[in-house]
Amino acid sequence: MKKRIIPIILTVFAVFLIILMNVIIKENSKASNKGKITISLYTSDLMLIEKKTIAFNEDDTFFKLLNSNYNIEMDGSLLIRINDLYAKDIEDEFIKIYVNCKASSYGVKMMKLNDGDNIVFVIEKTRSGNFDNEFC
Amino acid sequence: MNSARKDKIINIIIIPLFSVIIAVLELVLSSLPNIQLTFLLIFVFSKTLSLKQNLLIVLLYVILDNLFMASFSFVYFPFMLIGWMIIPIGLKTIFKKVDSPLGLAFISILFSFIYCYIYLIPTVLILRVDFLTYFIPDIPFEIILALSSFISILWLYAPLSAVLNKYLKKT
Numbered sequence: 491m492k493k494r495i496i497p498i499i500l501t502v503f504a505v506f507l508i509i510l511m512n513v514i515i516k517e518n519s520k521a522s523n524k525g526k527i528t529i530s531l532y533t534s535d536l537m538l539i540e541k542k543t544i545a546f547n548e549d550d551t552f553f554k555l556l557n558s559n560y561n562i563e564m565d566g567s568l569l570i571r572i573n574d575l576y577a578k579d580i581e582d583e584f585i586k587i588y589v590n591c592k593a594s595s596y597g598v599k600m601m602k603l604n605d606g607d608n609i610v611f612v613i614e615k616t617r618s619g620n621f622d623n624e625f626c
Numbered sequence: 627m628n629s630a631r632k633d634k635i636i637n638i639i640i641i642p643l644f645s646v647i648i649a650v651l652e653l654v655l656s657s658l659p660n661i662q663l664t665f666l667l668i669f670v671f672s673k674t675l676s677l678k679q680n681l682l683i684v685l686l687y688v689i690l691d692n693l694f695m696a697s698f699s700f701v702y703f704p705f706m707l708i709g710w711m712i713i714p715i716g717l718k719t720i721f722k723k724v725d726s727p728l729g730l731a732f733i734s735i736l737f738s739f740i741y742c743y744i745y746l747i748p749t750v751l752i753l754r755v756d757f758l759t760y761f762i763p764d765i766p767f768e769i770i771l772a773l774s775s776f777i778s779i780l781w782l783y784a785p786l787s788a789v790l791n792k793y794l795k796k797t
């Protein structure tokens with residue numbers, strides 16, 4: 491039993507830290523003030539199919555906003571559908587996200603709302619070999 | 627059957643099997659950000675099998691993982707490979723003498739951060755994402771990865787190693 495005390499204490503501490511980090515991640519994804527964002531949807535051949543400006547409030551999250559304004563479908567943490575933009579087979583295509591022209595480093599569940607942000611969702615072929623980090 | 631031929635057959639079975647186990651477990655846990663058993667399995671295999679076998683397991687696993695996740699990118703692939711291969715290399719060299727689950731659990735924290743920081747190279751230098759924009763929000767995820775590796779190795783390393791050693795002795 492004595493041998494297990496240190497691992498048990500360390501585990502409890504580690505679990506506490508994991509919970510704390512999850513709270514921090516959740517808090518970080520909340521908007522710090524009111525604002526508006528513009529969301530555009532593009533097909534793989536770069537045809538604009540929808541453009542919408544959406545207002546958000548303090549404490550809203552990007553995912554919450556997306557969920558209430560669009561018909562979305564997730565595969566785990568991966569966005570596979572947003573209205574008519576649908577990555578049918580994730581082995582062939584996916585939905586790439588750009589924030590203010592630059593590729594987002596985070597998925598929709600982790601993205602933060604900032605007033606005036608211009609968000610672009612575009613279908614991209616997995617094997618396109620396109621490493622461009624910009625879309626304007 | 628001579629021993630060299632037997633080793634060859636074991637390798638043909640073990641290497642792909644272990645790679646698939648790592649890749650499938652990663653896929654199963656993919657909905658939980660940075661909660662994984664990959665570090666645990668690579669630690670167990672690194673301490674049980676040879677460096678050559680481990681490097682092959684990691685290579686196959688990285689290919690499988692990229693195929694499963696449909697994320698095959700030549701920007702990230704080499705760095706992912708380096709990030710995972712550092713573990714067996716480190717455990718077979720500088721941490722060769724560490725065998726206790728507690729010691730290995732602490733080492734896994736170090737490897738978790740190294741693994742995350744390796745991704746900084748392609749993200750900042752090739753994809754030109756701003757360093758601080760990527761680095762600061764990533765810290766909580768890095769800590770979760772390190773802690774999930776720590777807990778899994780602390781509790782599961784010893785029983786898994788015992789089972790694997792028993793199985794390998796039998797063969």
